[in-house]
Every structure is written in structure tokens, then in C-alpha cells.
Amino acid sequence: MGNTWVVIPLFNEETVIADVVSHVRTVFPFVVCIDDGSSDNSVSEAKRAGAVVIQHPINLGQGAALQTGFDFALSDSMMTEVITFDADGQHSLDDAFGMLELLRARKLDVVIGSRFLDSRTQLGFAKRLVLKMAALFTRLTSGMSLTDAHNGLRVINRDTLKRFRLRQNRMAHASEIVDIFSELKLEWAEYPTHIVYSEYSKAKGQSLLNSVNILVELLFK
Template sequence: MQMRSDTWVVIPAFNEAPVIGGVVAGVRSLFPRVLVVDDASDDDTAAIARAAGAYTATHPINLGQGAALQTGFEAALARGARYVVTFDADGQHDPAEAAAMVARADEENLAFVLGSRFLDGGDARVGALKRAMLRIGALAARARTGMALTDTHNGLRVIRADALAHVHLTHARMAHASQIVSQLATCGLPGAEHPVTISYTDYSRAKGQPLLNSVNIVVDLALGGR
């Protein structure tokens, strides 16, 4: 695959020192422009990310993943990004799948491509409670936006600059996922889902707090993602 110099990969991170170096190295094998937004970690996340070749921005206080993404979006657009990829810091995503999503956006003239664990009957390997909450989230997004999505809480996304100009995240924490979908739905530009895999490691499972995330999805639905 070709190196995508027109693309910035934004990685929001909080206390990811054990894995961030490997995540950055993997991403930089395909994307030279990687920005890690350190959301006031109290470990060496930012220093390790820089040593692995990433640019970094650091919040002075912890503001949440949505705020970290918004910081990254603004920085990437200011530096002329054609595409921005959102990528989780815990090692769950595959950089090759991100590259395939950017290539698809190019080939099909798509303004956004959203990763899905459930598209085409994919095996997401998530617990029953979280799977149910994710499906409820997808149904709620469909009712709210008219977009027939299968996975609205997947951290792997590709957003073209003209679509990203319509994204202004004000929900700092978990509700940002629905807010991104809602704002993309109103931009009037074409998009699609793309099947992706999630690598659930012991580290990512411990970091992800699956039960808490299921509760957060319910809160997200209550907020409506506006």
C-alpha cells in the first residue's frame, strides 16, 4: 500500500504508555502524519508517542475523548489534511484496514467511511450486553439521522476535509460518537460503512471497561448525539 501523505491519523490517548509506541509505529508504516492528542495523561504517553515518530498535542487537564478528537481535527485541518482517520490508542485497530478505508473514499468519492464490526454478519466478539447496547445505538442513529448504520460506536473512521468541516464536537466524552454520526448525516455528502475487525487483547479489554462502556452508550442515546 502507498504511504498516504494527504492523510492525518488522529489518536486520542489517555494513559496509554504501555502500548502507544507500538500503535504509532504500526500506523506510521502506512501514514507518515500521526497526531497523538494526550488528554492529560499522568504517565509517559506523550513522550513515548513522540519517540515513535508521532506529533503530539497535550491537554493540560483531562477533557475526554471527544474533546481530544476535536483538538486533533482542528490541528489536522489547519495543516491541510485531505482525509483524517480516527484511530484508538489501545491497539484494537488495524492500520491496513484504515488504509483500505481511505482508498475506498478515494475510489468511490466518499466524504466519510465508518468502520463497522457488524457489517455483513461480521463476528465482533463482544459480550451480549455490549452487543445489545451497540445495536440499540445503531437503531437510534438510524431513526435520528436516516443513515442505515450497523455500528455507531466504532473508533475507526475516515472523514474527508469537506465533511470534517461540519463536525464540531461539544460532547467531550462517550456521546461524541453519536454526535459525529449526526453531524456527518447533515453535511449532505456521501458516506458508507466498511467492515473492520477489532483485536480484543487483555490490555484493551481491561482498558475499555466493557460494562461501563455499555452504560455510557445508554447515556449517549439519552443525550441524542446532537
């Protein structure tokens, strides 16, 4: 069936990245971490767990890290899909596998995770409102009727990956990805995902303030 590469942007996650990579590799052996200028031991921990690691000399942002990971995955002639996966442990490996199965079974171009298709993900009122507003904004600008425009768990096939390049380096890249998907008129589906908001992941950027920052970047990108 080819190689599925899991692409993990990485920035100062030394306490969790080895566990995340080890867990992912129980299902998906091909993992590439793009270290985006970490100042801790993230690189050595990711390598210890068996990931390929590519390093940015300075912090460029998650969008830039994803594009570097996509370029690397495309260099593998056997690569058939990539899965984008967060480094802080908030994504479910079972969801990722289910998304890949759906993409292959229905011969889709992309499958996008959504926190709003079931009740597993626990969200506060304010965060839920901001994410719903972001989804509405993206729906209006892209025409894609997504319920969750800023879910970082995605499966993208090789042909699609070859056809686009991210230019938004930071958080607005998520909406840029949706815009590109819309422009390419892809076959797509959403899939219910469970996002785990631990105290650690909140401290690493999953706060309400970060959601507000996403809206600001959308408006001024």
C-alpha cells in the same frame, strides 16, 4: 494525493502507544496524538515513536481530543483526509487503509467502520445487544442506517472536516458525529472492521459497562 493524518486520542497508554504509533506510521507517516491529560509517560512514548503530540492540560474527554486533532490536521494545507484511530491497539491498520482506498475510489465524504459487516470481531451477547441498541437509537435520531454507530475507526475528507465541530466532549461524541454527518447530507459508506478486544483494551474502557454508559449519555446528552 496529499497528506492523510491519523488522529489518535491518548490517555494513559504508555505501555502500548509507541507500538501503535510505530505500526501506523509504516503506512501513514503523519500521526498526531492528542494527550488528554495523561499522568504517565504517554507523551514521551508517543513522541519517541514519531508522532506529533498536542497536550490538553486536563482530561477533557475523547470528543474534545478528536476536535483538537481535527483542528491540527486542518492547519496542514496539504491534508486531504483524517483517520480516527484508537490508542489501545484494537483497530486494524489494514482496515484503515482499505477504508481510505474506498473513500478515494468512490469519492466519498466519509467511511465509517462496522463490527457487524463480517464475523471477525468477537462480541459477547450482552455487548452485541447494547451496541445494536445504540445503532438503532442513532438510526432513529439521525436517519442514517448504520450498523455500528460507535465504531471509532473512521475516514473523513477535508471538506467534511471543515464543516463541523464537536461539542460533546465524552463518549456521546460518537453519536454527535453521526448526527452531523446526517445533517450535512454526506456521501458515505460503511466498511467491515476487525476490533480486537484484548484484556488490555477491555481494562481501558471497552467493557460492557462502558457500552451501557454510552447509552446513558445518548439518552441524556
